[in-house]
Amino acid sequence: MANLLSVFSIRNFLVLSLALNVSLILRVLLLHDSQNGSFNGFFFKEQNRGQEEAHASQRTRLSSSVSSSSSLTMAQGDEDRVINLDHGDPTMYESYWQKMGDETTVVIPGWQFMSYFSDATSLCWFLEPEFAEQIVRLHKVVGNAVTENRHIIVGTGSTQLFQAALYALSHKTKAEPISVVSAAPYYSSYPLITDCLKSRLYKWAGDARSFSKNGPYIELVTSPNNPDGFARHSVVNSSEGILIHDLAYYWPQYTPISSPANYDLMLFTVSKSTGHAGMRIGWALVKDEDAARKMTKYIELNTIGVSKDSQIRAAKVLKVISESCERPNEGDSFFEFSYHLMAKRWKQLRQAVHQSGLFSVPDFPPQLCKFLNRVFEPQPAFAWVKCEGEIEDCESFLRGKKILTRGGKHFGVSPKFVRISMLDRVKNYDTFVERMSTIQS
Numbered sequence: 001m002a003n004l005l006s007v008f009s010i011r012n013f014l015v016l017s018l019a020l021n022v023s024l025i026l027r028v029l030l031l032h033d034s035q036n037g038s039f040n041g042f043f044f045k046e047q048n049r050g051q052e053e054a055h056a057s058q059r060t061r062l063s064s065s066v067s068s069s070s071s072l073t074m075a076q077g078d079e080d081r082v083i084n085l086d087h088g089d090p091t092m093y094e095s096y097w098q099k100m101g102d103e104t105t106v107v108i109p110g111w112q113f114m115s116y117f118s119d120a121t122s123l124c125w126f127l128e129p130e131f132a133e134q135i136v137r138l139h140k141v142v143g144n145a146v147t148e149n150r151h152i153i154v155g156t157g158s159t160q161l162f163q164a165a166l167y168a169l170s171h172k173t174k175a176e177p178i179s180v181v182s183a184a185p186y187y188s189s190y191p192l193i194t195d196c197l198k199s200r201l202y203k204w205a206g207d208a209r210s211f212s213k214n215g216p217y218i219e220l221v222t223s224p225n226n227p228d229g230f231a232r233h234s235v236v237n238s239s240e241g242i243l244i245h246d247l248a249y250y251w252p253q254y255t256p257i258s259s260p261a262n263y264d265l266m267l268f269t270v271s272k273s274t275g276h277a278g279m280r281i282g283w284a285l286v287k288d289e290d291a292a293r294k295m296t297k298y299i300e301l302n303t304i305g306v307s308k309d310s311q312i313r314a315a316k317v318l319k320v321i322s323e324s325c326e327r328p329n330e331g332d333s334f335f336e337f338s339y340h341l342m343a344k345r346w347k348q349l350r351q352a353v354h355q356s357g358l359f360s361v362p363d364f365p366p367q368l369c370k371f372l373n374r375v376f377e378p379q380p381a382f383a384w385v386k387c388e389g390e391i392e393d394c395e396s397f398l399r400g401k402k403i404l405t406r407g408g409k410h411f412g413v414s415p416k417f418v419r420i421s422m423l424d425r426v427k428n429y430d431t432f433v434e435r436m437s438t439i440q441s
Helices: 002-033 045-080 091-099 129-142 157-172 189-195 289-303 308-326 334-356 394-400 426-438
Strands: 151-155 178-182 202-207 217-222 241-246 265-269 282-286 367-369 374-376 382-387 417-421
Touching: 091 334, 091 426, 129 151, 129 308, 151 157, 151 289, 157 178, 157 189, 157 217, 157 241, 157 265, 157 282, 157 289, 178 189, 189 202, 282 289, 308 334, 334 382, 334 426, 382 394, 394 417
Parallel strands: 178 202, 178 217, 217 241, 241 265
Antiparallel strands: 151 282, 265 282, 367 374, 382 417
């Protein structure tokens, strides 16, 4: 026990002695170097304050330099970036729906909407009743279409409804394929959709203005027109004609609503009315029951109905829009927002066209919009731009400026024209008009 205590005491003494010696050495060095404010690589606040400020200043300058370099790179990137305005992808509406938050959120449990059937007793058995209700409500709120005594047919976008209408209406003739026409400039997809299946029921016959064939025909009337934005009426003057009215753009952000459209077969789409192109939902208002049944049959054969999930989501969106219009004093009306955004964009474009001097865009007569209760010029979803002077191929010319458009030849007219989407995101659109304003040759 004594030996153990002796060893322990010696060990503790050695440790204590070492600690005292180290402390003494540190004190001596500290007194020696205190004038310089440094000690073995450690810096005192007095010495480092200025150095740290200098380093901080250097870091700030570096950060500013990097930030400026990034901004410069972004600006240069915008100058070199290809802007694709060929398609009418309606992404400009994203900001409105982001502002609305969860108001249009839909939660669908896994067990819901599993059946093919929405209402087996209905003519259009795959049409969700809630969606049909909101379609009727929105048309009444806006006043842009008659829904009384009409059958509602839902489709996977208006493209499928257009095909269904051709199928339904072509059965009225038993002879050769019925001619399908539209006045140029017509929607560029009409010829492609009509002839894609090389059907024996119908075939594309071109510009309605030059059509003179005797017998039944189908005339497509797009109003406001895609691509030029003008209001349209049927052109071919014949009692044997069957009309399809494509009213995808007959909404108050694009054109004054003067009266409810009242035609036998009218097509609408969610993509251009609300901006939700990804839903792939459209609807037709059909007066004739036989035509409505045949359209339903076509969609049954083609896709066995239409997505219920998309219909429920679309119903929610239409409901929110109707409600926003019914409380205009709260400042969140969808159509007010959309109207002002389109008005701003058309003002920007006209200024850019004027500044460049190489282009022209149509002028539209102002009208009273009974929905918005104001007089304004149409402000279409597409700009129908003409390259003036010696530029013969406007699409190729603008492609050389890294602006992608759709040339007039696709619409049955001169290549001096191009169609440009007005519906892209803010950054793309602003870059586009800025670039257009600087094009001199």
